Amino acid sequence: MSELFYDAAPNATRVAPERPVPRHYPAKPPEVILFGTCVVDLFFPEAGLDAIRLLEREGIQVRFPANQSCCGQPAWTSGYVAEARAVARAQLELLDAGLPVVVPSGSCAGMFRQHYRELFAGDAGMLEKVERLSEQTFELSEFLVHVCRVNWQDLGSPTRVALHTSCSARREMNTHLHARELLDKLSNVERVDHDHESECCGFGGTFSVRMPEISGAMVKDKTQSLVASGADEMVTADGGCLMNINGSLDKQREAFRGRHLASFLWERVSGERKEEVA
Structure with missing residues (x-):
């Protein structure tokens, strides 16, 4: 049940x-x-x-x-x-x-x-x-x-990335499995496992507004795990999580950042490197 x-x-x-x-x-x-x-x-x-x-x-x-x-x-x-x-x-x-x-x-x-x-x-x-x-x-x-069954040539430089998937996306869509498979297709990308990968980042939509102290503690655990992972950056397919994690990293004055999986993938297959917006 x-x-x-x-x-x-x-x-x-x-x-x-x-x-x-x-x-x-x-x-x-x-x-x-x-x-x-x-x-x-x-x-x-x-x-x-x-x-x-x-x-x-x-x-x-x-x-x-x-x-x-x-x-x-x-x-x-x-x-x-x-x-x-x-x-x-x-x-x-x-x-x-x-x-x-x-x-x-x-x-x-x-x-x-x-x-x-x-x-x-x-x-x-x-x-x-x-x-x-x-x-x-x-x-x-x-x-x-x-559906597309992509088979890409990785045009990017060697890099190490940590993956974050939202807890609801893991439960309901198996997003972590699909994203891992995509990243593993890229020859110059090493996917780094990290502690707390399966845990919520604390965003949870309105949860972060209603329970900010608990949310803040959760995202701190998440960001510290990401920074300690040895990855060059984090990628995620969930914009809410991305906003929450990057916001916490900014408050902690950490240089480490995450970005959306779509932008990371496009860079790898197109060879275009975009300037980060401050």
């Missing part, structure tokens, strides 16, 4: 989704939709562009619906069910176009694949759209590995 989670909405009890089961992967399509996520759009837009570049490099045309916004996860996990449904309905209308939906964030992809079913439980009309979106949603690294 799945563990039950308390929900702040009256009379609402949510069931934790099971770990993802093996899924059938389609042949590489000629066209996809990119759901950029609100965090990538606002804080890491270059990562969104790099995700598009990676997909276009594989011969795929990328659609980006301009009216997309949030997946609804912050409202849902905070107990604002009606508000989450309103946001989710808007995304479903945009994304229900019969195309694969690629998401450069495991937690947002998990919201589509797992939690929309809970969000619209009992609404037969919406559940049809939810099921279609669930089957058509792929996290970026998952899509590159299992």
